Amino acid sequence: MFKTGYVGIVGKTNVGKSTLVNALVGEKVSIVTPKTQTTRQNITGILTRENYQIVFVDTPGIHKSQNNLDRFMMKNVRSAIGSVDILVYVVDCTKKLDKHELENITKYALDESLQTILVVSKIDLISKNALLSFLANFTEIKGLKAILPLSARRGLNTKELITEILKLLPESEEKNFVYEDDLYTDSSVRFMSAEIVREKALLKLNEELPHGLAIEITKFDETDTIAYIDMDLICEKENHKSIILGKRGEMLKEIGTLARVDIENLLGKKIMLKIFVKVDKNWRQKKISMV
Ligand SMILES: Nc1nc2c(ncn2[C@@H]2O[C@H](COP(=O)(O)OP(=O)(O)OP(=O)(O)O)[C@@H](O)[C@H]2O)c(=O)[nH]1
Numbered sequence: 324m325f326k327t328g329y330v331g332i333v334g335k336t337n338v339g340k341s342t343l344v345n346a347l348v349g350e351k352v353s354i355v356t357p358k359t360q361t362t363r364q365n366i367t368g369i370l371t372r373e374n375y376q377i378v379f380v381d382t383p384g385i386h387k388s389q390n391n392l393d394r395f396m397m398k399n400v401r402s403a404i405g406s407v408d409i410l411v412y413v414v415d416c417t418k419k420l421d422k423h424e425l426e427n428i429t430k431y432a433l434d435e436s437l438q439t440i441l442v443v444s445k446i447d448l449i450s451k452n453a454l455l456s457f458l459a460n461f462t463e464i465k466g467l468k469a470i471l472p473l474s475a476r477r478g479l480n481t482k483e484l485i486t487e488i489l490k491l492l493p494e495s496e497e498k499n500f501v502y503e504d505d506l507y508t509d510s511s512v513r514f515m516s517a518e519i520v521r522e523k524a525l526l527k528l529n530e531e532l533p534h535g536l537a538i539e540i541t542k543f544d545e546t547d548t549i550a551y552i553d554m555d556l557i558c559e560k561e562n563h564k565s566i567i568l569g570k571r572g573e574m575l576k577e578i579g580t581l582a583r584v585d586i587e588n589l590l591g592k593k594i595m596l597k598i599f600v601k602v603d604k605n606w607r608q609k610k611i612s613m614v
């Protein structure tokens with residue numbers, strides 16, 4: 324017998340959704356940073372074993388829309404919720420639970436068209452007692468298929484989450500997998516390369532800049548042994564451009580060096596990476612399409 328299905332991973336920004344998807348799939352499909360709103364569009368992570376294939380959909384953090392980028396991100400979240408077999412709602416046990424989150428969880432748990440599992444993330448950071456009182460927040464909520472405290476970073480209870488998911492997926496006699504057995508994401512290497520550069524930029528730059536950064540690939544030429552990649556790193560202000568460049572261009576060089584290592588690993592070949600910093604003060608208000 325075989326099982327297959329889509330599992331959406333949703334929740335507020337920074338709760339550890341992408342870390343969880345990477346841990347479940349065992350490959351880095353989604354970038355992770357300590358900054359908020361790191362993930363900007365839905366990203367697929369595929370876990371295939373002999374008898375099952377689970378397609379995880381990592382989503383941007385749920386937040387209020389202010390500009391076209393926000394609207395684009397929330398549209399991605401809604402489309403994931405509307406199309407998956409199982410919803411995994413992630414809450415961070417190190418943060419105070421807000422009213423809005425509790426309302427969302429209650430709404431999804433009661434929705435009969437969904438099967439919702441609640442994941443309480445980052446349990447490696449708090450004591451058992453603190454975790455117990457955090458879990459008390461959810462005792463009144465009806466309709467959840469499971470509540471699972473876990474740590475994606477430490478791999479605590481991640482296998483148990485797979486077990487809960489498999490309980491909920493329908494069985495079939497035929498092998499009805501959506502993707503080839505060896506595929507772990509359907510993202511293109513172009514997109515993943517751009518994301519790696521964005522990750523390194525987010526890690527290196529201060530809190531003010533990341534939300535205003537975007538990457539555009541202008542050249543991606545590959546031979547068997549080398550890839551020539553040019554990218555524009557777009558920011559919103561002239562003074563941001565000078566921060567990104569740093570003294571004598573050192574900041575940009577550091578971002579490029581870190582990114583090059585990861586992109587070379589991804590492509591399995593040498594790369595020549597050139598990053599150009601551009602200013603476009605309104606890009607977040609423009610029509611956004613990223614893949
Ligand atoms: N200690 C600890 N830190 C974690 C864990 N999971 C995630 N983090 C950290 O939490 C931060 C946010 O993680 P992400 O996986 O990027 O969070 P996200 O929910 O995908 O965030 P957005 O994409 O912005 O919505 C990063 O610094 C992670 O390293 C965990 O289990 N334990």
Ligand SMILES: [Mg+2]
Nearest residue numbers: 340341361362
């Ligand atoms: Mg993310």
